[in-house]
Amino acid sequence: MKFRSYFVTTFLAALLLLPWLLSLTGLSAKLPLGSAALWAYPGILSATLQTLAVGLFATLLSTVLASLILFAEQHKPSKLWALTFTAPHLAFAVAFLWLFTPFGWFDRLLPGPWAWLEQQSLITLTLILIIKETPFLVVLGRQQLLQLPYQQWLMQGRSLASSHWHSWWLLVFPPWLRAMRLLLIAVAIYSVGVVDIATLAGPLNPPLLGPLLVSWQQQFDPLSRELAAQGLWLLLALTMIAVGWLYAQEKLIWQIARWRLARVRKSRTSGREIGLITFVKGLRWLLFAATLASGLALVALSVGNGWFHPALVAQQWSWQAAANTLERLASPLLTTLALGLVTAVLVSVALIVCREWQRARGRDYPDVVFMGALLVPQTALVLAWLQTDWLPFSALSAAGSWWLTLYAHAWFAFAYAYLSYAPAERAVTQAHLTTGRSLGFSYWQSWWYFKRPALTAAIGYAFLVSFLVSIAQYVPTLLLGQGYLSTLTTELVVLSSGAELQAPAVAALLLWLLALAAILLCGNIFVALASRRVK
Amino acid sequence: MKNKPEQNLHVRLSECQLKWREGRIIDLPTITLARGESLGVMGPSGCGKSTWLRWLLGVTQPYVKVTGDIIIANHSLVQRPIEESGIGLVMQEQALFPHYNVVENLMFALAQQKLSRSKQRELIAENLASIGLPDYQQRMPHQLSGGERARIALLRAVLAKPELILLDEPFNGLDQARRQQVCQWTYQFLREQGVAAIVVSHDENDLTLAHHRLQWPQAQQEQRNEALS
Structure with a gap:
């Protein structure tokens, strides 16, 4: 099986270029x-x-x-x-x-x-x-x-x-x-x-x-x-x-x-x-x-x-009030976790595909091409998307806003994760993958058996970065979620605007623990995978 | 190596031992050099020559312990920071600062001599002309050939007026014809400038013009007490 360049190009164009197109059409002449x-x-x-x-x-x-x-x-x-x-x-x-x-x-x-x-x-x-x-x-x-x-x-x-x-x-x-x-x-x-x-x-x-x-x-x-x-x-x-x-x-x-x-x-x-x-x-x-x-x-x-x-x-120490807040935050927590995990998987796959696509074409595009999302204010981009007429009406529904928010999370996370994955991937030789193909393996089989082991840590890190970026997203979640979506970050901002201290502290602690758990889990899983490879 | 009359001695490196963490040991003899003299040190890649050069320069290298003394103009240099040792360095890789042009690279070396900017420029123009590169002031290092880079790197080291110059594989990356030409020019230039030099190379052809030659000795393995008992 060959590297299907046309299919990959379409996938990457859809993932990376569509948001730019929407932004341009959404810019008002005012x-x-x-x-x-x-x-x-x-x-x-x-x-x-x-x-x-x-x-x-x-x-x-x-x-x-x-x-x-x-x-x-x-x-x-x-x-x-x-x-x-x-x-x-x-x-x-x-x-x-x-x-x-x-x-x-x-x-x-x-x-x-x-x-x-x-x-x-x-x-x-x-x-x-x-x-x-x-x-x-x-x-x-x-x-x-x-x-x-x-x-x-x-x-x-x-x-x-x-x-x-x-x-x-x-x-x-x-x-x-x-x-x-x-x-x-x-x-x-x-x-x-x-x-x-x-x-x-x-x-x-x-x-x-x-x-x-x-x-x-x-x-x-x-x-x-x-x-x-x-x-x-x-x-x-x-x-x-x-x-x-x-x-x-x-x-x-x-x-x-x-x-x-x-x-x-x-x-x-x-x-x-x-x-x-x-x-x-x-x-x-x-x-x-x-x-x-x-x-x-x-x-x-x-x-x-x-x-x-x-x-x-x-005056008093008690888990009761924290437990009550936790109950209230269960749904935002699940949404945060779901968005974060799907974003991390999507971005990791897109990163791998994006780098292999460049290898297959024999061209290494400048990082700026893939980091564009970081070079324009996020708020300006999201506002332009909301002002475009090109957005289908279904995107404004509950399900539509979920997918739209996920798309935005993945797009922004991709730029950050590319920063860490691209240099690591560039440092790995393509020779083993080519040898694998000469032995009769398909492109992706060869990638999996011969190149992936050298990239385990880099993929793990990119996965972690994407997850951390996703759980911290505020503007895209607030504006594209259109009230249908509530994550720990959006809840935290809402709770912090009041005079109460305990509820925002619980939300902030939860967010922190989520990040910490992700770091520890990713670290352990990928260290275990890497050491298994060494054995 | 031949003994020279004491008054001519400018550089004296006492017997020296390099001991790596894994137990490899190299013993080097006493080395003396007068002004304008050069020592060629030959040995295969990875044998420890560059480690020794870095020690001479004053670079801390945690993986190796070096004992010995470096005396230049009757002053011991051991433990002195690099910038105060009066020892220059020329390397083939990154011979010049790639982000500055030729004149800026050379001005960096002249900075400590308290010359006016116009005097510095005058001196640089004269010296570039003397090495056959008069119109090279504004060129960037990537616009120079390997031989031109090597000549300017040596000129830069000499302009800082060091007591000793260390040249670490200075002719690597040059084609054979160019290598011989640059090599001849280097030894002649060092002699004319009256600077003592140590040239390290894995190719003995690079060292034929050196006043003295030292074949890098075979490493010995440390005899551990546990092994003996």
Whole structure:
């Protein structure tokens, strides 16, 4: 049996290209020009500027921190980052707010120093985004670093009498930044269009553009719909500015590096630089401790009753209320699990097919082709899909919205999973598969027997990433689910908008445990499969 | 190796032992070099030559323990960081920083000499002309042939004014005719510049012009106490 290229091409086109086509047809011609209703909306200018500020600052500071951490951990990378990175961001945000903002637990323990960190503000949101984005950039940035011969560059730089510190910033950092371009664009776009965390921790009156757009889309009056259509363009414009900023930042770094190349440098790392490295090394423990404390806070909040300010401990500990909330969350939990599992299976299959399709065609397309979903704000895409006339009427039914949401989950998860699977697949030789075919096996039989064993860990990781991305999806589930679908993430946002603490804590804890269970199960299953292969 | 009068000695490597974790041991004799002299070290790939070079440079290698001393201009260099050792390095792989052009690669080496930018450019232009590559300032490393890259890499190492240069398989990847040409030029250039050098290669043809030659010794296996008892 041959590799059925036409069938695969159709499958991939349907999975990957159809959403782009829908987005294009859904873009309205209502550009927010000078007299547009959008500009008359109270606080729109402030919302625009704040949205841009969050996007730029969170991305910039996360990049600076990630690059310092990579420098400090060159010889001994810490595994703590992976643990911090896998905590679901929304669940983390719920616990972080309760721990560190005024009237929170640490404010009760040490009153005063937390006053600047309001429950909902630009600073709080930026800080949470930095805490979540830095480990992401460290984990993926290390993968990019390993693709560069950076140790040889450092050795040569040092043999030319330049200190380790200077050699790193002049020789390694600029090309690393260029290698990180796509990832940084994805992070900036996420930060500009963020909705879920912005709803919990972002400023109010006015909120950021992401939450504003979602709230307009959920109204049924013509003015709100018009605002949503015009706001979509504004969000796209802000995205373009953020991407432009990243290009300018990269260019600036190159210019500075070129200028510094010829200048006298210290041949020894200074005390100030060593101090900075020590601080950065301590930062991983700080972030890990904050993550761990957040996890423990969720457990405590879930079983603590009558925990009012300024009490340090709850009046009573009981599982009863948590059990009642759990009962209420059973259906969203099942929906989350079902969507996550089907998404993970679908994406894993699509990834394998996509890479084999490229191998069969003898062409390795640039990653950007398959990561496109990360390079446009999610909210803008989903709004465009909802505004298209091409969507069949049946998609608006209960069953239709389920399939539509699943499609969106798979599409977004595919982009993230491709990031991890493609480099691993590229590193595996096709020779064994070809040998298998020469022995009379079909293409896919040969893949299964001769190539799959070398990819077990990569497939497992892609499966896990897809599952984690799916359970964290908020905007696609909320807007495409159209009220028919409720997952732990959408429930968590709803519950967090109230004054009650216990119910959102239980939902957040459940989400966290689900992610943790997936990590442990995937890890164990794929380690077992890999070791069976070794035996 | 022949003994030289003490006053001419510039580099002295004492007897040295490399001991790998798995018990492999290599013993090397004392090595002395005067300014402008070169030592060719020959041995098959994977025998430990590059590990030894990295130790000379000051790179920490946790899988091997090296004992011995490196004395340059009467100063011991053991435990000194790479950037303070005054030892240059030329490698065939990644010989130049691929993201900077020729002039930027060379400026990096001149940075510590407190020259103005215009003086640096002048010096680079002169030196490029002297090695027969006068119009190469703005070229990127990928636009150079293997031989051109090798010459510029050596020039870069020399411009930093090291006391000793280590060349790790510097002629790999060059075709036979080019290899001989670049090899001759390298030894002559090192002699003219008066820099002591250690050239490591798996091909003895690369080392025929070296002042001294050292055949990498056979490894011995450590005699473990348990095995003896």
